[in-house]
Amino acid sequence: MRLQLGYVPLSDAAVLIAAVECGFAAEEGVAADLVPEPSWSTLRDKLALGLLDGAHMLAPLALACHLGLSGPQARLVAPAALARNGNAVTVSLPLWQAMAPASDALPEVARALATVARARAREGRPLTLATVHPFSSHTYQVRRLLALGGGGLDLVRLVVVPPPRTADSLERGEIDGFCVGAPWNSVAVAAGAGRIAALGCEIAPDCPEKVLALPVEMAASAPPLLRALRRAARWCAEPEHWPDLAARLAGAGHLGIDQDLVLRGLSGRLRLGPDGPERATPDYLRLGEEALAPAPDAVDWMLAEMAAAGQIAAAEPLRAEAATLYRPDLRAG
Amino acid sequence: MTSSDRPPVPPDQSLTIAVVDPSRARAAVLEEGLRAVEGARVVVIPDTADLPERLTALAPDVVVIHLESPSRDLLEQMFGVSRLVERPVAMFVDRSDAAMMQAAVDAGISAYIVDGLRAERIKPIIDIAILRFNAFARLQRELSEARGELADRKLIERAKGILMTAKGLTEDEAYKQLRRKAMNEKRKIVDIARAIVTAADLLG
Numbered sequence: 001m002r003l004q005l006g007y008v009p010l011s012d013a014a015v016l017i018a019a020v021e022c023g024f025a026a027e028e029g030v031a032a033d034l035v036p037e038p039s040w041s042t043l044r045d046k047l048a049l050g051l052l053d054g055a056h057m058l059a060p061l062a063l064a065c066h067l068g069l070s071g072p073q074a075r076l077v078a079p080a081a082l083a084r085n086g087n088a089v090t091v092s093l094p095l096w097q098a099m100a101p102a103s104d105a106l107p108e109v110a111r112a113l114a115t116v117a118r119a120r121a122r123e124g125r126p127l128t129l130a131t132v133h134p135f136s137s138h139t140y141q142v143r144r145l146l147a148l149g150g151g152g153l154d155l156v157r158l159v160v161v162p163p164p165r166t167a168d169s170l171e172r173g174e175i176d177g178f179c180v181g182a183p184w185n186s187v188a189v190a191a192g193a194g195r196i197a198a199l200g201c202e203i204a205p206d207c208p209e210k211v212l213a214l215p216v217e218m219a220a221s222a223p224p225l226l227r228a229l230r231r232a233a234r235w236c237a238e239p240e241h242w243p244d245l246a247a248r249l250a251g252a253g254h255l256g257i258d259q260d261l262v263l264r265g266l267s268g269r270l271r272l273g274p275d276g277p278e279r280a281t282p283d284y285l286r287l288g289e290e291a292l293a294p295a296p297d298a299v300d301w302m303l304a305e306m307a308a309a310g311q312i313a314a315a316e317p318l319r320a321e322a323a324t325l326y327r328p329d330l331r332a333g
Numbered sequence: 334m335t336s337s338d339r340p341p342v343p344p345d346q347s348l349t350i351a352v353v354d355p356s357r358a359r360a361a362v363l364e365e366g367l368r369a370v371e372g373a374r375v376v377v378i379p380d381t382a383d384l385p386e387r388l389t390a391l392a393p394d395v396v397v398i399h400l401e402s403p404s405r406d407l408l409e410q411m412f413g414v415s416r417l418v419e420r421p422v423a424m425f426v427d428r429s430d431a432a433m434m435q436a437a438v439d440a441g442i443s444a445y446i447v448d449g450l451r452a453e454r455i456k457p458i459i460d461i462a463i464l465r466f467n468a469f470a471r472l473q474r475e476l477s478e479a480r481g482e483l484a485d486r487k488l489i490e491r492a493k494g495i496l497m498t499a500k501g502l503t504e505d506e507a508y509k510q511l512r513r514k515a516m517n518e519k520r521k522i523v524d525i526a527r528a529i530v531t532a533a534d535l536l537g
Contacts, residue, residue: 041405041443049438070409072434133406159385160410162403169382 003032003221006043007056009254010163011182011265012083012210014245014287016056019225019232021248028228030221036254039162040133041071048074053218054225056082059208060302064135066325067318069311078211079222079330080229080292086209086265086285087138087200088185089145091177092170095127096195096273104272104279106202107148113177113197114149121155130161130169130178138179140305141203148203153309167191181209182265182285183249183257190261195273201283208298211326222330230289237288242266294326347372350458351393355380355402359469363397366465370458380404385411395455396445397462405443412445433459440466485523492526495533 005020007013017034019025025032035052037043044065046052049072062078064070091099091113099112117127131138143153161169161178167188169175177197178188188194200207212229214222235241243259246266250259264270268284271277295301299322303315312318350373354360360377367375378387380402388396388411396412398405433456437444440463446455489511496507511529515522 038401038403039405041409042400045400045434045438045443049435051438072431131410134410158410160407161382162406164403165382172382174382 001031003030003053003218003225004035004051005032005054005056006035006037006046006052008038008040008043008163009036009249009256010056010086010184010210011249011255011262011285012086012287013056013254014236014249014266015082015229015233015292016212017249017254018236018245019228022232022235024231024235025225025228028224028231030224030228032225040136044071047076047213047215048072050215053221054212054214056210057213058133058136059211059298060135060137060140060306061133062211062213063299063302063322063325064306064311065213067321069306070135075216076213076325077216077219077222077327077330078213078294078325079219079327080212080226081208081294081298082210082212082229082292084206084209084286084291085199085201085283086181087141087179088182088196088270088284089142089177089179089198089200089203090166090170090185090188090194091197092173092175092194093192093274095176096197099197101197104277106198109198110145110149112149114146114151114155117146117149117151117155126155126157127176128157128159128174130159130166130175130180132163132180133160134309134311135306137200137204137207137209138181139309140207141200142179143305143309144203145198167193170194183255183262186261186264186270187257189271189273189276190258192274195276196270199270199281199284201281201285205283206286206295208295208302211294219327219330222327226292226331229292233287233289233292239267294328298326299323347374348395348454349374349376349391349393351388351391351396352377353380353384353396353398353402353404353408355399359399359466362469363462363465366461367397367458369461373458394446395458397458398443398445399466400438400441400443408445436463441470442466485526488523488530489526492529495529 007016020032020034040058040061043055044061047055048065061070062076065074066076098116101108101112120127129142131142146152161175163180163184166178166180166184170188171193185196189196236245242263246259246263249255250257250262265285268281270279272279303318303322306312307315350367352360352363352375364375364377367373376391378384384404385407396408398408437459442462444459492511493504493507496502496510497504511522511525515525
């Protein structure tokens with residue numbers, strides 16, 4: 001049988017895409033088709049209803065689906081993570097000017113953002129910040145950034161904007177900033193619409209990002225798929241392969257953008273603003289084999305963040321059920 | 334029939350349905366079908382960046398959105414956790430009805446429904462949406478098949494013409510030669526015709 005594997009076109013789907021398109025899956029005896037999905041909600045529903053056999057998925061959304069908090073409830077297993085980090089908070093050029101942080105150091109930026117957010121909330125026209133889905137590390141990173149500056153999510157209007165529309169929305173002034181994964185921050189910078197203000201890998205280093213999620217009935221297909229993913233992850237982590245990988249991801253079948261913008265994220269060499277400095281951050285997006293191992297505290301972290309964002313009342317009652325999502329033991333073989 | 338042709342609907346029976354679809358043609362087909370729902374006001378909202386403002390202003394009871402719309406995640410934020418819209422939490426169709434959910438997703442539909450709307454009001458809306466979306470998909474398939482057949486026929490006509498001129502055959506003989514060649518090579522007539530037309534283009 002051919003596995004139907006869903007993904008949302010993003011740089012951190014690289015390992016899954018490489019596993020299928022570079023032949024690693026076939027060499028492990030796994031026949032698979034990649035199915036691009038236009039939104040996380042659609043990917044989640046198709047996975048939950050059995051129209052997909054597995055997917056590249058936001059870790060918090062996989063947990064929310066597993067717990068019945070989002071969409072049709074479905075028992076999922078996450079045998080591996082697919083990447084770490086890769087997000088950034090980008091703000092409009094007017095907001096960056098209003099913030100005027102003393103430097104790019106995270107505490108300075110956080111304080112500047114929270115100060116503007118508080119002033120705008122007081123004036124009755126709160127900042128509008130976008131993420132990619134309510135159940136996402138992006139939502140939690142926005143909350144943490146505001147908290148670090150002494151504020152909270154209650155100061156802002158939080159919305160969701162599909163990643164390919166983020167640069168446009170920023171330019172039109174519909175949003176004041178967003179937190180999104182690579183390559184869309186670089187796209188906004190290249191479009192002259194935004195300034196990268198903070199990197200996800202500094203706000204919440206190595207927090208749960210994307211996982212490979214399978215319906216529990218598909219758990220048996222995990223070991224060969226994971227062998228393919230491990231080989232693909234090693235391939236993706238080699239700097240000499242980045243130009244190839246960037247060209248592949250940037251193609252019309254996936255992202256449909258300039259491959260140099262994808263390369264910026266893969267190499268961690270980000271241009272922060274249209275005229276701004278370039279910054280080298282090797283951990284900006286981690287795709288290597290070690291990024292596949294789920295962090296031991298991933299579930300606790302996500303439950304605590306869900307509670308802090310007001311998505312659940314308390315973490316404790318959900319802990320036992322939540323602990324059944326990650327199944328690193330399926331890596332055996 | 335439009336809603337003005339009917340007797341007035343009691344206020345508690347009235348219902349606002351928003352249709353969001355990247356395809357304007359499909360949205361129109363769905364809108365027309367949903368007008369049959371008792372007391373329904375159907376509004377098509379373009380799938381553009383100002384969708385949240387338009388939806389907030391409309392405050393619909395039901396949002397029917399195509400699965401291929403990237404704006405679905407935006408609706409989850411609006412109707413889910415954020416409470417941007419004054420009304421209470423909405424959900425993906427009726428979670429208790431797995432068969433309906435499956436049929437809806439198969440047809441390419443997602444619906445967000447304001448909590449508290451009674452199940453008997455929801456079902457006909459989803460049923461109509463499923464029927465209309467499936468019918469639209471079938472029409473599109475038939476249209477593309479028809480286009481393909483027309484193109485095939487044109488190609489065969491050209492190949493026949495080439496054979497007739499080159500070999501002094503009648504139309505019937507030319508067609509028989511094409512058919513025999515296709516049978517011998519276990520290929521489709523249109524493939525043979527394409528080869529002849531390509532060759533003639535190159536040589537001509």
